[in-house]
Amino acid sequence: MGVSAIYAQNSLSGKITDTDNNPLLGVEIYSEQLHKGTVTNEDGSYTLQNIPNGKVAINFTFLGFKSVSKEFTFNNENVSFDLSLEESIFKIDEVIISTPFNKLQSENVVKVERLSARAIQKTGATTLSEGITNIAGVSQVSTGTSIGKPVIRGLSGNRVLVYTQGIRLENQQFGGEHGLGINDAGIEGIEVIKGPASLLYGSDALGGVLYIQPEKFAPENKTKLNFNQRFFSNTLGTNTSIGLKSSVHNWQFLARGTYAQHSDYKTPNYRVTNTRFNERDLKLGIGFHEKNFSSELRYNFNNSRLGLTEGIGEQTKETHLEVPYQDIDNHIISLHNHVFFKNSKLDIDLGYTINNRKEFEEHEEHVEGETEEEHEVHEEGEAALNMRLKTFSYNAKYHLPKFGKFEVLVGTQGLSQTNTNFGEELLIPNATMNDFGLFATTNFEWNENTSLQAGIRYDNRTITTERHEVVHEAEVHVFEAIDKSFNSFTASFGAKTKLFDVISTRLNIASGFRAPNLAELTSNGVHHGTNRFEEGNNNLVNEKNLQFDLSFDYNAEHFELFANGFYNKLNDYIYLSPTGEIEDEAPVFTYLQEDAKLYGGEFGFHLHPHPYDWLHLESSFETVIGKQNNGDYLPLIPANALKNTLRTEFSNDSWLPHGYAMVSLHSFFKQENVSQFETSTPAYNLVNVGLGGDIKVNKYTFTTSLSVNNLFDKKYINHLSRLKSENIFNPGRNIVLGLNITL
Template identity: 55%
Template sequence: MKNMYVAIVFALLCNMGFSQNSLTGTIKSADQNEPLFTVQIYFPQLEKGSVTDENGNYTINGLPQGNFKVIVAYMGYQTYSETTVISEGTNELNITLFPSAIEMEEVIVSTPFHKLQRENVMKVERASVSELKTKGAVTLSDGITNVPGVENLSTGMGIGKPVIRGLSSNRVLVYTQGVRLENQQFGDEHGLGISDAGIESVEVIKGPASLLYGSDALGGVLYLNPEKFAVAGQTEGDVNINYFTNTNGIAANAGVKSSGDRFKYLVRGSYASHADYHTGDDLSVTNTRFGEYDLKTGVAYQAVNFKTDIRYNYNQLKLGIPEEIGEQTNERTPQSPYQEINNHIVSSKSNFFFDKSSLEAILGYTFNNRKEFEEGEEGAALDMDLSTINYNIQYHLPKWGLWETIVGTQGMFQKNSNSGEEVLIPDANTTDFGIFATSHLHFKNNSDLQLGLRYDTRSITGDETGIVGEEGYIEELDNSYNSINAALGYKWEFLSNITGRINLASGFRAPNLPELTSNGVHEGTNRYEIGNQDLTNEQNIQTDVSFEYKNEHVEVFVNGFYNVVNDYIFIEPNGDNIDGNFVFVYQQQDAKLYGGEVGLHFHPHPLDWLHIESSFESVTGKLDNDNYLPLIPANSWTNTLRTEFNKGTSWLPSSYAFATLKSVFEQNNVSEFETTTPSYALFSIGLGGRIFISEQPVDIRLSGNNLFDKDYISHLSRLKVDDIGNIGRNINLGVSLPF
């Protein structure tokens, strides 16, 4: 750590002697040869950019020398993505954009080489949070179900966690502010625990990502990108208010950000409050109420060859834990049992730019306090503190011919401690260390190769807890795990409009503390769980194949995967009974998951404002004994008719409308301890746009989900065992005021 500070000071001093290189130019349209106003031009690696003036001109100052990818994005035009050389002094780059009805592409941050979606060797899904909000998402975990291949394992509306192609919990990593989100995510009633306020976009890696992220990324990664700082020389802010009829819910947030030539800052605060949700039968599901406070802030400093930012997020949640449909009220304060969760995330990201290489260092600290209160008890039954320090240091080597290479090290130190009346998992320490290298090769025939290798080690030590022979006794733990993983991917473009991808990657997951140490009744499931300290790594190999066809008016994609998981950890009864509770023990057996997604996007000429979208997704999971895995999402088919107008009247410059029918098929491929789930269909509509009131822009959104108030139960609802339905009709009204 001391050496890191010395390097930062050295970089600051060195920057005083560097010349102020700049990039300037004009951006025009190819169809009308006219300058384009307010076009964004951006260097993703430098996190620096500008916008064009009314004459299409732009200037970006304070650039380091070297080769950097530049991105130009503007609604209604193809996204420009090229590497440009920044030399000493003033550099000029004039750009012509070509019209396109396809949505703007964005840079993928969760993969290491800062490529656009179409350029990436690994297929990564991306969705902006503003887009998810137009569809009436109540929470972030609710909104991500709009991403193909992603579902939500829920307990009511306030508790949800991502499911990527049938895998969830500790098999899916969540990253926010560039660091791991660690908040006791192993628990069934432990949700995502982060507000969508101040989150700009969501990226989803669907498959093993251990090469980039180490243990627990066996099933994929949900990568949350925080909102960007303002462009240099600008100050901006906004106020956002949302109302939800079903939960009588209110969600509001406000933020402001400002950037000078070197210093930047931003701050955003949010508040949400929801009463119990109502099913399609208009029954209020008791104790699904929840409230949330959230604060996100950041400061940054940017010089020519060095930049750094520090971000902080505080999140406070108070969540009811539903058990039955009881008293019908509009109360907002949770009753017992309920959870109180406080989460602090501090992250630092620093970049050093040398002549032909660069260094990135991300440091993070997360502190999570989770308390659970039960009926009839004064203090917290569970009171767990989890503190996590993690680091990720990557060195981008000088480009060698057509090769780009990154080497790095990544690690974590985590401490879990208990101070409540009950002990669910022991006081324990977890230490991770990994080293990796990955390379990207771009061939001249419009094809790309990416490969990498990684080694990881994890050690877990836990204290002895309780009295030998009694319920709750946990023996001392001292286990170590290690794994070598690799990834190989190839992308090629042929017949001008078709892109093919094939990726082969391995991943691993070390067993978590509950799987190793459990010895007692697990509340909420009414079963006695026994851990197994002899559990070994889960290790998987997944093959992904995808094809995309795209022209100016039609997009078609086909994604398929086959995932083999060796030593898959699961829990099953052994036939014993303790104090009226069936005994469940953790076991291991090989498993496999397979399926994929197919989609179509059609916008006919000359009706470029009209969009017809259709997608189908499927996943099947089985153990080696041919039994089905639990909590596998049902097959679904989603069809959307959407309109977009970006050149409206002076008082309504942009608007949209959509109608969506999501058909979920019967899930009869269930484990021995599940019941089948009937099919259902949900109809949703929405509309919105930007209007001007006395020269003040106002964004308005109106959406209705489950418009016909269908009474249904999702196969991934943990309330299914109690025959409690999911949320019924929900109308959302949202208003945003930018200033």
Template identity: 60%
Template structure:
């Protein structure tokens, strides 16, 4: 079967005449060849690995400029640029050994620099590393990144929080496409599964210049799984078990590539019972089931590269209402519950010219969300359909200046078919254009940009005016100019400084403009305000990094001023036992940062100690605190690396203590939260038994079975604790 599939792809490839090619040798500082180095051209979604002599070759390459990334564990990543490809090119690379993690290429900041060359400090984390921590969901893994938290509803629903900002203020990208899934709702999760995702990049701060409205607080950019190297066929199977929820996660994938064609497909199934708290009782109806399927096909030659990807996600999840009630290990969701179907279709095209290129991303997202109260007839049924387009033209390099001009837009419709309406039928249209430039000299980088955006929102009237669930028709248009300026320099050989100043904006969402009723899970009657103005912010970021072979230190500080910050405020009125909240605006400020170090003492090359502390404070103009601000957190990890004879390679063992402090800085309708410390253990590596090899990891999370309630848990108002002890066993086979 493998030979047949490879032959089929080779047949297509043989019909094409090879154009430009590049080859070379990768060696270490002692001129010894390195086998297994990944050589990857991200724009072409194309890669290979070096052979036992350190040699590599790539063919059918485009005209003009090409970027290649060379990565190998234990060596520093190198990003090489060939400014003008010829028919035959030679590029030899020398990699330098490094103790710390590889320097990753950052995709989310347009110029595709490795982090050490990047103006902005972007957090990059591989899904593999997050899974090694034993996290059950994608959002749990994200919450382990300094500066990122989550608003959670049990174990099934999580919304990312970046430096105190969440919901529509955090933009999510997957497959190069903006994800739209009714982010306004507290009980609406990401709708993404970590299978088929390779890594995530976190921009902490306004990114409106590159992404437009709703990127006021930051961006989560998920990089999809790479295609296989040319002329290879790979299959992969992974299985995870979770003791607390009696859960299971299974994933199967295959992929193959030729010089021109590439294909992959991956399916996964996730199923969990109600989660147990520390005393052993289960929180009723926190169970959920998830089916996810991803596939992609790509083609590239000397003129262009094109990749078509599709993601289907089906999520069936219970909504906890009764707390600790019926005790069962059933995995069939009860009422009330949600059914969420997501379809994501993306098309990425890169057209190569002699000295420039055009990058075009097209996306379609269909979000189908239903809520069921006590039967299989949905009382709430919303369909959100979004078409995105994004075109960037990379102009020829003028000296050391790289420039990009682009346009972005979105057409979105929301329709209701249930008996209850959360938001009205509506149409939203975005359009923006921008320009940005990147200038490098010596160890300095200067980056600046300017952008204009327009958002137009129109809604349809519904119901009887003045009654619950009714909406008046609105027709609103919002404009905004935004700019960014960043500077990076090396103050010394091992000391890097980054300083960024950027503005961002967010138009009010449909819930904020139109709400008129009790939203599921909020236990309050919310009243929208059609006169709300655009949120506009300016944020200053400072990053200082010191890195040597055995010691790494960083400090990030930020100050974020937001004009017209939108939030809910109690009115003192009660309707049907639900307190009434109005959407109002006030100027606000958020400030804080993250600090951390990584120690790798010599000659104890097997030992690592990592620690980080994160803090954020959010206040209104009158000095009162903002709601939903995460508590301060101090995270400590001791990690060892080892090898056991010939059967365990890349072995690791970790001890993690995560300390969350009291949160006493709360808004008027929030309650304070007590601090807590969680102890987590991990063990794993690559096991070899004859010709069989597989990765294994065993994790114990909250091993002391600590009873605690996170400040951002939506079950906090009912005094329902978070998940207790959870043992996770995972295996990963390359078949």
């Protein structure tokens, strides 16, 4: 392995081999900072051109080998770098981009879970929200198959922050009936921070962060056309996606269109009426690089039309939505700029999102003189609820020059947001919200095996709303105007060290906060998707928490073992409580605060017995308990789960590389630790199977997958299903066939 420099334009070139000096074809050479990369050819050689001056981190990854991340300094020159990769039995050690210093996971102080887009598709998940539940410690609150909200170690809603295209996703996520709103096509993978991440992300990252990585651009000087098709037997659904991307000199282009359509999902006994949905998604991207500058502009438009079931009705296979249903448009524009100096770097991220949420309901009465046909048009044409949320966000981070073993990052972050109502119904009032935060964090490499990381942050959030009077059934509901300001300091400290060369130990202590959302402060009416009248409480204060994480990872040549434990102390946890009153024929609930705690963890192993290189046995157990200090259990806490997977891998380079077959048993225990508004949920077991691989035909490669989820058509209800109160089962057997080809 060596580095030499020859005067020329900035480029990196060399040859990559294995430890026996055999050239490796298809090794990915990629820079997260530049959003660009290339791959090795048949003789293991590569060239990455048009690299800006300054310090740039380059990652070398290849399936079955240990990843390498190396920082190079460029100054109007060519750099030659040859590399010998070591074999790795278990998995690729990937660069984590959701944490401050973008290190390999093995070097990262905070343990972050990652799931690639290909791994998600192998699970046969219908939606992205369902796919991430395969990460230990992550669940979803679901309403049928179309609406899902991530749950991280028992916390969900506004307590989990979602990032997409490098900016925070704002789409009225306070509502239980509001889904994730992100299509799984055109993404590279998902990273999950399980714990408070307010230091880097501000309010709402109190419970954790879901960081969705966008699809990478094409390798340098390449053009690729991609087609992806999936079929779902349970919902009679299809998902079709076509993408084109090209990289030419300093420019990169990307475009992807996706259409998905599903009918009502089927349980072992019946179809659940009006759980049908359809989705249109468009993703565009442009990248540009010059001497000291790199920029990336991305745009995502998503239209989702989601049926809202009112119980088991007519059994059809229709895809045309019935009322009530949601029609949601989401526009996300992001601009990422990287300015490279000699020994430092400035990142400036700008984002603008427009979320337009409409909900259509059935009119109870005809307009006088209106025919049945006219009534149907009237009911389709006017949204009872129509909210538009506009958010401008910014994030500037300056990576100071390294001094000694210290890396330092300082930054500012904020947003400006407006909510406007156009419909006759109001869930939340017209409002304006502004965030502003300042932070600093440092990473210290004590020695080769030990790293320390610490940081501090200050945030301010202001919320102002308009006064509204809404007449409902001859009663007037008043949304009083508020003008609130919330402030918070947060801090974190972490340490990572290696014991006996095979045990990685991480200890992290972090504080987080969440300002009350508009629904909690201002609600005054019957909330959609619930059978209760909700009253806001404008006296609410910040939720704050302090979480302790301790993890151990044992890595031997043929055996992995992990244990992650946490204790999360929450101050002023916000929850709904009944008042005993009745309004609009619904029980009245108001928002109160109480201290609470959550504790638990994830534990498991991965066995790869020698000499059976094709066999893998993976097992994980996850548990979380959440209680208020008054002794009541917290709501929406997932049941304990034990997940076992037996997987075989086989490969024939001439016609079936990367083949696999697997069978898994997911055992969910009885959940009896329930809040006062919940009932217990019985235990159940689900068996899933999968088969797939790459099929080579001439010079083309077809990636195929066949999944069967809930193989034995088990009748069950997940504890986090919002249809549980109506005793509606979760989906039965679902056969998913996938085909992916890149030209």
